Amino acid sequence: MKTKGLRTNKINIVTLGCSKNLVDSEVLFTQLRGNGMDVTHESKKDDANIVVINTCGFIDNAKEESINTILRYADAKEAGVVDKVYVTGCLSHRYKDELELEIPTVDAWFGTNELPRLLKTLRADYKKELVGERLLTTPAHYAYLKIAEGCDRPCSFCAIPLMRGKHVSRPMDELVTEARSLARRGTKELILIAQDLTYYGLDIYKKRNLSELITQLADVEGIDWVRLQYAYPSGFPLDVLDVMRDHTSVCKYLDMPLQTGSTEMLKIMRRGITREKTEALVETIRERVPGIALRTTLIVGHPGETEAMFEETYNFVERMRFDRLGVFTYSHEDDTHSFSLPDELSADEKQERADAIMELQQGISFEMNQARVGQTYRVLFDRKEGGYFIGRTQFDSPEVDNEVIISADQYRDGGPVRLGDFANVQIERAEEFDLYGRVV
Numbered sequence: 477m478k479t480k481g482l483r484t485n486k487i488n489i490v491t492l493g494c495s496k497n498l499v500d501s502e503v504l505f506t507q508l509r510g511n512g513m514d515v516t517h518e519s520k521k522d523d524a525n526i527v528v529i530n531t532c533g534f535i536d537n538a539k540e541e542s543i544n545t546i547l548r549y550a551d552a553k554e555a556g557v558v559d560k561v562y563v564t565g566c567l568s569h570r571y572k573d574e575l576e577l578e579i580p581t582v583d584a585w586f587g588t589n590e591l592p593r594l595l596k597t598l599r600a601d602y603k604k605e606l607v608g609e610r611l612l613t614t615p616a617h618y619a620y621l622k623i624a625e626g627c628d629r630p631c632s633f634c635a636i637p638l639m640r641g642k643h644v645s646r647p648m649d650e651l652v653t654e655a656r657s658l659a660r661r662g663t664k665e666l667i668l669i670a671q672d673l674t675y676y677g678l679d680i681y682k683k684r685n686l687s688e689l690i691t692q693l694a695d696v697e698g699i700d701w702v703r704l705q706y707a708y709p710s711g712f713p714l715d716v717l718d719v720m721r722d723h724t725s726v727c728k729y730l731d732m733p734l735q736t737g738s739t740e741m742l743k744i745m746r747r748g749i750t751r752e753k754t755e756a757l758v759e760t761i762r763e764r765v766p767g768i769a770l771r772t773t774l775i776v777g778h779p780g781e782t783e784a785m786f787e788e789t790y791n792f793v794e795r796m797r798f799d800r801l802g803v804f805t806y807s808h809e810d811d812t813h814s815f816s817l818p819d820e821l822s823a824d825e826k827q828e829r830a831d832a833i834m835e836l837q838q839g840i841s842f843e844m845n846q847a848r849v850g851q852t853y854r855v856l857f858d859r860k861e862g863g864y865f866i867g868r869t870q871f872d873s874p875e876v877d878n879e880v881i882i883s884a885d886q887y888r889d890g891g892p893v894r895l896g897d898f899a900n901v902q903i904e905r906a907e908e909f910d911l912y913g914r915v916v
């Protein structure tokens with residue numbers, strides 16, 4: 477271990493939470509590199525004397541993970557392993573005043589919109605010319621593209637608007653410039669993210685402009701896949717579906733968190749839509765984009781969720797047969813509208829409901845995957861594990877959805893399969909969430 481006196485400044489950025497936070501860390505990383513600084517992301521080597529922790533403040537588990545990470549580096553500072561610890565991101569934005577008192581070892585706390593001040597503290601200048609020139613922490617062949625920040629929606633359980641502010645769309649030309657720069661450096665898949673994709677343009681173009689944006693991004697040379705994550709059901713811009721159906725570079729994949737299958741609970745959650753309208757929207761999406769994979773997320777155990785409402789959600793999942801599904805147990809978040817409602821269900825009761833939904837979904841996913849056996853899909857390979865390559869079809873987003881596994885000794889077009897390559901894979905076997913096949 478280097479002694480304190482001889483250390484040169486090296487910065488380690490640690491990212492917690494969602495892909496939107498990851499993009500913020502990548503922007504910080506790019507700015508620091510642009511200032512000629514020695515910076516790394518998620519280094520496990522403990523060779524950095526300055527640590528910047530980009531935290532998540534979404535729900536209980538995430539907050540706990542953020543606090544434990546801060547405490548770990550605070551201890552490392554007290555042990556002389558690191559010199560400086562800085563904290564940014566959602567948890568810091570939301571609880572700065574309390575945390576400053578509770579963990580005085582941290583050198584400074586920053587909000588989610590304080591990049592210039594953070595850079596100044598790290599003795600770096602904010603370089604405007606680097607906007608759109610983002611270095612990636614993901615494998616080079618896919619990148620998250622954050623098209624907007626913040627959210628104007630009133631969902632009763634959600635603290636995100638408290639941490640990320642009002643919805644602000646990024647200008648289309650800036651996004652297209654960034655996509656071109658990413659494509660030049662090998663990005664083939666763009667994953668569009670925001671708190672609510674469907675709101676894109678309402679502020680700066682006075683209309684929902686997601687379909688125009690998707691078209692422009694999908695036309696960028698080198699981009700093979702444009703993927704949509706975090707769409708909101710109410711007011712969904714249907715013209716997006718035509719682009720998805722007709723443009724070969726737009727994945728037939730849509731992530732649309734629906735939260736519950738009970739109209740009464742949708743009302744309590746202030747989602748601005750009914751179950752009936754949700755089902756009609758799902759039907760329209762499946763009609764207009766045949767073969768589309770629909771991903772959703774649900775919250776169970778929200779205040780007021782009776783057995784009957786949960787039953788409605790369970791039946792909704794059974795009927796709708798989503799291709800991909802995740803479930804969260806409700807987290808009682810202060811300063812949200814739901815915080816004023818009695819949180820009566822125990823953690824076990826909430827978990828029981830989540831387990832029941834996931835068990836149901838496991839069966840649905842297994843059946844759907846059996847139907848894929850014998851089919852051939854274009855697969856993008858993300859990583860190698862042991863003697864296997866692991867990739868995804870256009871129906872799967874990184875880290876959350878199904879994967880395609882092939883043995884690593886396979887060839888395509890006369891050459892060995894490499895990470896970041898596309899290859900056509902015929903599916904030979906299927907499990908609940910994984911497909912096994914060979915290159916054809």
Ligand code: SF4
Nearest residue numbers: 627629631634636671
């Ligand atoms: S759409 Fe609703 S759940 Fe999503 S970030 Fe906005 S307020 Fe939160």
